Amino acid sequence: MDGAAAAVSLVSRERLAEQCYFLTHDGVKLAYRYWRGTGDRAIVLIHRGHEHSGRMTHLIDELDLPDASFFAWDARAHGLSEGEQGATTTMATFVQDLDEFIRHICGEFQIPFQNIALIAQSVGAVIAAAWLHDYGPPVRCAVLAAPAFRVKLYVPFARLGVGIWHKLIGDFYVKSYVKGKALTHDPERIASYHSDPLINLRISARVLLDLYKISGRIVADAAAIRVPIQILLSGSDWVIRNTPPRQFFQGIGTDKKEIRTFPGFFHDTLGEKDRHLPIAAARAFLERQFALPASRQSLRNADRAGFTKTEYDSLSRPLSPLSLKRLTFALTRGFLHSIGRLSNGIRLGCDTGFDSGSSLDYVYRNRPSGLTPLGTLIDWFYLNSPGWAGIRVRKQLIEELIGRALNHVHRSGAPVRIIDVAAGHGRYVLDAIVHSGIKPDYVLLRDFDPRNVAAGKGLLAQSGFAGNFEQGDAFHCASLLALQPTPTVGIISGLFELFPENDGVCESLKGLAGVIAPGGYLVYTGQPWHPQIEFIARTLSSHRDGKPWVMRRRTQEELDELVRLAGFRKIEQRIDPNGLFTVTLAERA
Numbered sequence: 001m002d003g004a005a006a007a008v009s010l011v012s013r014e015r016l017a018e019q020c021y022f023l024t025h026d027g028v029k030l031a032y033r034y035w036r037g038t039g040d041r042a043i044v045l046i047h048r049g050h051e052h053s054g055r056m057t058h059l060i061d062e063l064d065l066p067d068a069s070f071f072a073w074d075a076r077a078h079g080l081s082e083g084e085q086g087a088t089t090t091m092a093t094f095v096q097d098l099d100e101f102i103r104h105i106c107g108e109f110q111i112p113f114q115n116i117a118l119i120a121q122s123v124g125a126v127i128a129a130a131w132l133h134d135y136g137p138p139v140r141c142a143v144l145a146a147p148a149f150r151v152k153l154y155v156p157f158a159r160l161g162v163g164i165w166h167k168l169i170g171d172f173y174v175k176s177y178v179k180g181k182a183l184t185h186d187p188e189r190i191a192s193y194h195s196d197p198l199i200n201l202r203i204s205a206r207v208l209l210d211l212y213k214i215s216g217r218i219v220a221d222a223a224a225i226r227v228p229i230q231i232l233l234s235g236s237d238w239v240i241r242n243t244p245p246r247q248f249f250q251g252i253g254t255d256k257k258e259i260r261t262f263p264g265f266f267h268d269t270l271g272e273k274d275r276h277l278p279i280a281a282a283r284a285f286l287e288r289q290f291a292l293p294a295s296r297q298s299l300r301n302a303d304r305a306g307f308t309k310t311e312y313d314s315l316s317r318p319l320s321p322l323s324l325k326r327l328t329f330a331l332t333r334g335f336l337h338s339i340g341r342l343s344n345g346i347r348l349g350c351d352t353g354f355d356s357g358s359s360l361d362y363v364y365r366n367r368p369s370g371l372t373p374l375g376t377l378i379d380w381f382y383l384n385s386p387g388w389a390g391i392r393v394r395k396q397l398i399e400e401l402i403g404r405a406l407n408h409v410h411r412s413g414a415p416v417r418i419i420d421v422a423a424g425h426g427r428y429v430l431d432a433i434v435h436s437g438i439k440p441d442y443v444l445l446r447d448f449d450p451r452n453v454a455a456g457k458g459l460l461a462q463s464g465f466a467g468n469f470e471q472g473d474a475f476h477c478a479s480l481l482a483l484q485p486t487p488t489v490g491i492i493s494g495l496f497e498l499f500p501e502n503d504g505v506c507e508s509l510k511g512l513a514g515v516i517a518p519g520g521y522l523v524y525t526g527q528p529w530h531p532q533i534e535f536i537a538r539t540l541s542s543h544r545d546g547k548p549w550v551m552r553r554r555t556q557e558e559l560d561e562l563v564r565l566a567g568f569r570k571i572e573q574r575i576d577p578n579g580l581f582t583v584t585l586a587e588r589a
Helices: 001-016 059-061 091-111 122-135 159-168 187-195 203-219 243-251 276-291 307-318 324-336 344-352 357-365 372-383 384-413 427-436 450-463 477-481 502-515 535-537 557-567
Strands: 016-022 030-034 041-046 067-073 114-123 141-145 173-175 202-204 227-233 258-260 416-419 443-445 465-469 489-492 521-525 568-575 582-588
Touching: 016 067, 016 091, 030 091, 041 091, 041 122, 059 067, 059 276, 067 091, 091 114, 091 122, 091 203, 091 568, 122 141, 122 203, 122 557, 122 568, 141 159, 141 276, 141 344, 159 203, 173 203, 202 203, 203 243, 203 357, 227 276, 243 258, 258 276, 307 535, 324 357, 344 357, 344 372, 357 384, 357 427, 357 450, 372 384, 384 427, 384 489, 384 521, 384 568, 384 582, 416 427, 427 443, 427 450, 443 450, 450 465, 477 502, 489 502, 502 557, 521 557, 557 568, 557 582
Parallel strands: 041 067, 041 114, 114 141, 141 227, 227 258, 416 443, 416 489, 443 465, 489 521
Antiparallel strands: 016 030, 030 067, 173 202, 521 582, 568 582
């Protein structure tokens, strides 16, 4: 070994871990280990399910990257971290924790997103992939080892049984009976797996079921991820199936990707007896990606070319006259416009558009009603469809982030003046103000539809808040620039999802950026995914001249870029557990 190589190894061996903690948005204290490097890049390690950060500390030496700082967390309810898996915890909770963890790293240690790479294993790799998809972060790259997109359950119908039992009695815990010898050939790793007091072999049934759900969504929509990714698979994996990771790899929306399979390896790919092989591959991949410029092609014109545009064009074209799917959708439309009109919600959607402010206000109220008991029953099913259930969760999330924006402005001493450029009836804005406990100086609500303005004026008058509800075009930049008094909190909810083109979106954002002073805030929503997007396009009508309600999805990365180009800095984000709707808070830079 020459002197330079010896020095590198010595530095790596002498690095000591600092035990640190940070608080999540809901006050849970999560633990993490930190190893200081000599350079300005960082690698975040995300452990397997059941395990903790200590199980990955061997990678600090074995990767032999002395210039990189390393961070390894204990996920919620794992290792030294607080929290629980059941109750309100879903896979989306872990994904949000990861987002907050990395934002904490960026702020606390002054490391930019583009200088961060991820190395994640098994369930941790699913969390990492979901974060890349749902939050669109501009990190440098990610290494996913044995991603658990589908866990092997050896008991027949085990997943179905867990799902039924969970419906009947609520959440419960499932114990893993996987032995250490099924994870690795390394005798020391096997022994430590069984003697480690911090390993928790139980998993919440809710989290287990959610793991399957989120995995299916991420694999199906992998094209939304443009971060360079390396996938490392074990050839003799007893824990997961390798077909979904390969499908995921094929779909990833970048050519900076690679996949490697290591014959004979068990599930603990980076903890196997011959782990120097995948670790060397990971090191080489990291070095290649950090040597490249930290930039990606802009998504400003994703409305003109790209996979969401292709999807939108496909949904806009009629199906073949001989298509069974076309017949099915035609029968569904016939039902909605006949028997379905017994439901008050469906009748309102048919008359005003299913995406109208009136329809959304009805969904927010969530009180099934109709003509005859049959109509009320149909209305119950209608209101509890995945999309409308997600809309109500979105309302809760937007109320939370509006409240945080109001608190930020209030604490700064600036006047609290609110503008919502497409408020519908404005119910969610007024509810958010009430829940925040902060009385605004002025509330200006606008909407293009005079019916919404008329209904919203009544709600605003009942609230007692000072302000006005007026008709206005959210995409007219000049009218936004002329707003008086100038707002300190802007809101755009449920609007951009309805319009496929980016030009109007950019005009709207330009107007808000011009009228909101630096230090003000913007709350905006997105829809990166929807399981019923074709059903909606083929059966439901829009408020725009009764045309089919065809949506072009914007990935979160695309939406965040448009907001950033206008002059806002993303601060935090929320997403519903099913991944349909996002709500984001940004500051005027």
